[in-house]
Amino acid sequence: MHGFHITRWSRGLNELASPASLNTENDQVVLQNGIVSITIAKPGGYILGISYNGIDNVLEARNDKNDRGYVDFVSNEPGKPGGEPKIEMTDFKVISQDQNMAEVSFTRTWSSSGGGVPFNIDIRYILRRGDSGFYPYLIVERLDGFPAVEIDQIRIVFKLATGRFHYMAITNTRQRLMPSMRDRESGQTLDYPEAVRLTRPLEREFDGEVDDKYQYSIENEDNKVNGWISPDSAPRVGFWILTPSNEFRNCGPIKQDLTSHTGPFALSMFVSNHYAGKEVNMKFEKGELYKKVFGPVFIYLNSGSTSQQLWSDAVQKQSNEAKSWPYNFPRSIDFIQANKRGTVSGRLQVQDRFIKEQGPQNANNAYVGLALPGDPGSWQKESKGYQFWTRTDKNGNFVINNILPGDYNLYAWVPGFIGDYKYNNTITIAPGGSTKLNTLVYNPPRNGPTLWEIGIPDRLAAEFFVPDASPQFTNFLYRDDNANKFRQYGLWERYAELHPNNDLVFTLGANDYTKDWYFAHVTRKTGDKRYIPTTWQIVFDLPNVISGRMYTLQVALASSTEAALQVWFNDPKNADPPHFATGQIGDDNAIARHGIHGLYKLLSISVSGKRLVKGKNTIYLKQSKARTPFEGFMYDYIRLEAPPLLSPSFDH
Missing domain, CATH: 2.60.120.260 (Galactose-binding domain-like)
Structure with a gap:
């Protein structure tokens, strides 16, 4: 189990672990804690390198400096074609630094003369003592006077070392050795450019296979761990994106999105219109005010003797991260911690007057969630706000925890019944508040037997x-x-x-x-x-x-x-x-x-x-x-x- 002492350290601060440290040079910032070292361009904010377990850089060092680890937005002015800029910051600041944690900020303030995506953007990175990884998160803001814009996509991208990472894993069953980007480039493009039939792969086992990044999509509620393993090294090394909460992703729990795919690329998707279309784009009017925090997510590295061992460890680590949500260590005042969040609880029943059972039935395993106010079912197209979802138990009971303060509608849908439920009243979440609802009854659409x-x-x-x-x-x-x-x-x-x-x-x-x-x-x-x-x-x-x-x-x-x-x-x-x-x-x-x-x-x-x-x-x-x-x-x-x-x- 070579290397798994790191996992033990990462479960809490340990006095045996090296302190977190921060070093700045003319054009870069280095965060390190004796386990991992992250080198970030200053003030650009993109990640130049990640060192771990004797590997100088798990990212593809042959790529341009801004094409290894970065944030990108796909945006456009209304009615015009979109662009896909990698976001480059203009200012750098140390937010906090002591032996237990360092947090740094890379910002870019929008101006009409500077152009670009009309948001003020703050990219944060956190490295803690004893952690086998680091936490990136993103704060976006719009102020009065900002022009209208549509946002198709917001994400963090990691392009890993092509000579090292060949094995991809996104679920317990969806894991495999992957073809290379070179294999794709020499293949036959099919009905759309993302789909390629491999005709001259370096490894014969891939010959004739179709590779398409959309074949590795997954629903938000299941998109908790995705990443890559270096199967040829001893010990093997894993690079993982662990997502502790879906609250900042768009369009609710069953929205599908990309994960890892041939590159090797690993993605943390915050906003996209995949499997939904332009109607779920974030649309902002001129002067519309806005602020949202995306993340943090945890970028986790581990090592061990087998790929399954690394995967199982990453899954367990994600479970621990989810139990720790919302984190208590981010320093941004815009990241709301647990004591200032609220709770909603209640019971959902469903009554269909044309089935044999008389009276309401308990809505077993139903989806219940809070999202911005709208029509029934509008949550599946809602991309601007936060969403908070859970599943009911066999008696229809539900508890939704860690809800950010604000006004919401409560929505639900029940497997086995058509249509969407919406609670009639707006629910206002106060900091630290708890809302107990009466028994809610959903009457699904029905005109006759x-x-x-x-x-x-x-x-x-x-x-x-x-x-x-x-x-x-x-x-x-x-x-x-x-x-x-x-x-x-x-x-x-x-x-x-x-x-x-x-x-x-x-x-x-x-x-x-x-x-x-x-x-x-x-x-x-x-x-x-x-x-x-x-x-x-x-x-x-x-x-x-x-x-x-x-x-x-x-x-x-x-x-x-x-x-x-x-x-x-x-x-x-x-x-x-x-x-x-x-x-x-x-x-x-x-x-x-x-x-x-x-x-x-x-x-x-x-x-x-x-x-x-x-x-x-x-x-x-x-x-x-x-x-x-x-x-x-x-x-x-x-x-x-x-x-x-x-x-x-x-x-x-």
Whole structure:
């Protein structure tokens, strides 16, 4: 277990550990504690080098000085193309320094003459005695007079030594030896530049494989540890980004984002529009005031004899960091510590009057969270504020801790039920305050009893049929991983291969949605390499129909990308206009980026009983946009509801 004395030291300050120290030279700052040493450009604020365990620099020293460890913003003036500048600071200051800790600040104050992203930016680095790593965090601020701007992305990037780090790990099961950037550069670019088929890799084991950074995305709630291991050194060394809290990330717990990927790169993503689209960008009006703290996150280094040993240690370390959140050591007055934060607790129940159980049920394992005030479900598009989420226990009880002071709405959604819950009253969190709510009852959207349903209402398309990848477009990590096979490249093309002549027809009572309902409603590629719309059919029998009443088709979408849904009831000619149409919706790009969901949308479609017949009925679902292979929907769940006064025998 060579090197794991470092892990013991990092769990607390230890009198045997060397003190933290800070040295400044003309153009750099060095933080060191006898375990790690971090060299930072002064006043630029980007990281030049990280030394650990006899390694002079775990970052790629051949890169330009500002291209090793840095903060970047993707931003644009409204209506103009965006840029991706690495943020370079102009001023340096020592915030605190003693034998137990050093904290340094690199700042840049925006001015109209200087240009750049219109924020005042403060990048902080903390090194503590006994820690096998360091803490970066970021404070951004806008003042009166700052121009309008849109922010697509804010992140910290680490580009590691290419000759050393070859093994990547982001979950217990998603770990592997990785190809190199050189392998990508010599490969075949596929339908978009991030996806490359490796045709001349240095290591033959990667030959023919597809590499795409989006294949290593993960939901915020699970994005706790990502990093790299040097498998060829003795002892092996691990470089990890540990995220102790999601409060500063955008768009809530199930927002997906990048982690580590071929480079070797390790990313700490704070804000992005990945798997969501431009509608989740941070949009600021001229003169709009703003301040937010992103982080701290912990950059952790460890060493040991096996890769699994390093991974397990990093996971345990992240758990310890999460238990210590909010940290008590950052010196910025904008980082609010535990005694000035609040708590909200309560109980959530769900009542669906058309299911057999009478009265409210406890909302087991539901998501409950606080975010900026908005409409029900608005949290999934909210990028400016902080969000605080938890899961209910089997009795529906929840406690949300460490909430920053401010005004919030409480939101929830319950797996197994459609729609979004919002508590009617604004919740004001006072410093150190505790708010106890009465029992909350969610009444999910429902107009009548269920006649039939397809899928599981859980905001994912994972329960539907996901095909095997074409052999020439395989990422070997997922070759035998059925739970993650949707991450394979090119599945949008497989639809036409599996349905070469006719589109999908799903018959209730005869077909199984796990085998017969394709996970994505995509376009069809023709022989002349054009793309055409596709129309799916749902065939079902009704024992009787009330022609003078209204039925409801509930269509919950797990994803939509520049698509348009048109719906007809018993109209095989698909007359114009359709009985229902969305127009073009969605920009989450989850189909191309190997996500099993993007942004959730619920469509409640009313249909007169006059359009239905006793006996066989057919609903036609057309995805009418067809310019690219990536336009389409993923369905979460579909349900046909009878009018509310039908016989109880229609209930399920």
